[in-house]
Amino acid sequence: MGVKQLHEKNQRKQWVDTVVWWITIVVSSVFSIYTLPFISGKFDIYKFLTINYFMGRIEEAGLHILRNVRLWQVHSVCALGYVVVAPSQFNSKWRNKHLLMHRRLGYVYAFFTVVASITGWMMIKHSELGPVALGLSRIMSPWCIITLVLSINAARRRDLQSHRRWMLRSAAIGYGVVYTRFLPGWISLMFSCKLDIALECSFFIVWGVNLLLLEIYIQMYLTDATKKRATKSIRQQEAKIVT
Numbered sequence: 001m002g003v004k005q006l007h008e009k010n011q012r013k014q015w016v017d018t019v020v021w022w023i024t025i026v027v028s029s030v031f032s033i034y035t036l037p038f039i040s041g042k043f044d045i046y047k048f049l050t051i052n053y054f055m056g057r058i059e060e061a062g063l064h065i066l067r068n069v070r071l072w073q074v075h076s077v078c079a080l081g082y083v084v085v086a087p088s089q090f091n092s093k094w095r096n097k098h099l100l101m102h103r104r105l106g107y108v109y110a111f112f113t114v115v116a117s118i119t120g121w122m123m124i125k126h127s128e129l130g131p132v133a134l135g136l137s138r139i140m141s142p143w144c145i146i147t148l149v150l151s152i153n154a155a156r157r158r159d160l161q162s163h164r165r166w167m168l169r170s171a172a173i174g175y176g177v178v179y180t181r182f183l184p185g186w187i188s189l190m191f192s193c194k195l196d197i198a199l200e201c202s203f204f205i206v207w208g209v210n211l212l213l214l215e216i217y218i219q220m221y222l223t224d225a226t227k228k229r230a231t232k233s234i235r236q237q238e239a240k241i242v243t
């Protein structure tokens with residue numbers, strides 16, 4: 001790859017990073033508000049946000065939360081903490097300027113991820129979600145913690161490229177959960193299907209597509225092979241200029 005192509009590739013990467021970061025900011029802000037009724041434990045508000053309510057099963061709406069309200073509160077507090085802390089951690093300019101803060105907030109972020117994943121796992125048996133969403137949650141909950149641990153281990157070894165790759169994988173799972181709250185409405189409108197079906201599809205899409213897109217991004221921009229090839233070709237170009 002020539003110097004010009006490398007430059008274009010870097011510009012493309014910056015463009016992708018900026019767009020994804022702003023989407024994250026908007027989604028995180030809206031989702032922070034969404035967590036509040038669950039944190040406050042106000043039945044009269046959160047019952048309107050349940051699938052049962054949207055499916056017309058008004059009497060049952062929110063009862064599964066009311067019976068386990070503490071669990072929902074702890075999960076939602078961690079969810080709020082997660083979406084507040086995450087955007088700054090994934091902003092490379094901010095990160096490079098405030099490395100110590102990035103490290104400290106990293107442990108706060110890890111705490112929220114672990115508690116959200118464990119409580120999420122505990123909520124599965126009380127949940128009103130369908131079989132696809134629950135089946136995937138059973139896999140994603142431990143995978144979210146495993147990728148986080150691998151990422152922290154890499155950071156401690158000062159292998160920052162690997163740290164970044166594993167952290168992005170963990171965040172793709174966490175943010176996947178967030179996107180499942182936005183997508184069903186659109187799917188239901190576009191394909192005129194019921195909301196519970198749309199929710200099942202959205203879990204499949206966000207975890208399938210999100211993780212796939214991330215792997216493509218990692219292969220294109222964050223792998224050693226790509227970097228090595230690029231560095232080698234810069235050296236070759238430089239050698240040509242000198243001779």
Ligand code: HEM
Nearest residue numbers: 079082116117120121123124127128129137140141174177
């Ligand atoms: C991968 C780990 C996670 C699992 C397995 C999980 C699982 C669940 C389950 C089963 C529910 C109950 C849904 C129902 O009402 O039936 C739930 C609710 C919730 N989750 Fe998670 N979750 C995880 C991570 C997260 C993360 C990372 C966030 C946010 C950043 C989050 C935010 C919420 C919120 C706000 C609720 C309560 C409101 C609602 O039901 O929509 N979760 N989660």
